[in-house]
Amino acid sequence: MRLEKFIEANMKIRITVGANEQLSGYVNIDPISKFNDLAIDIRDLSEVVENSECREILAEDVIDFLEKKESFTVISNWISKLRHGGKIIITSVDAHVTSGLLYKGKIELSTFNKLMHGNFTAPWDVKLSHSTIEEMSSFLISQGLVINKKRQNGPHMIIEAERP
Numbered sequence: 001m002r003l004e005k006f007i008e009a010n011m012k013i014r015i016t017v018g019a020n021e022q023l024s025g026y027v028n029i030d031p032i033s034k035f036n037d038l039a040i041d042i043r044d045l046s047e048v049v050e051n052s053e054c055r056e057i058l059a060e061d062v063i064d065f066l067e068k069k070e071s072f073t074v075i076s077n078w079i080s081k082l083r084h085g086g087k088i089i090i091t092s093v094d095a096h097v098t099s100g101l102l103y104k105g106k107i108e109l110s111t112f113n114k115l116m117h118g119n120f121t122a123p124w125d126v127k128l129s130h131s132t133i134e135e136m137s138s139f140l141i142s143q144g145l146v147i148n149k150k151r152q153n154g155p156h157m158i159i160e161a162e163r164p
């Protein structure tokens with residue numbers, strides 16, 4: 001069942017897990033937050049949007065909560081929802097950078113553990129896998145996307161890619 005009132009009015013989707021607020025201008029999808037428009041399974045957006053229909057998908061720190069193999073299948077589903085010229089923005093903890101920060105003494109072990117494993121404040125708050133900016137960029141390129149931006153913000157990677 002597509003939710004026409006959301007899709008016709010707004011073709012931008014934000015996917016989060018446990019967000020503390022809504023992001024204006026987006027359909028906020030979060031399976032557990034009280035600050036969402038839709039509480040659906042984030043792994044398949046078919047209930048919300050048709051293929052090639054969405055102009056932007058913002059996935060904020062959600063892929064770490066998925067098993068590694070599953071995360072690539074999920075991202076492929078999200079990409080299929082992008083229209084030509086549509087973009088996907090993925091943020092996540094970068095395993096390589098975070099390990100380097102710990103090794104260089106720039107973060108404490110407790111911070112490293114929270115970044116890599118989750119906060120364990122709720123049953124869902126357990127991270128199952130990690131990636132690096134290089135691996136994620138390569139995957140997005142293999143899916144036919146063009147990388148527009150990639151940057152680090154501390155231990156976090158931010159990648160913006162576009163469907164040509």
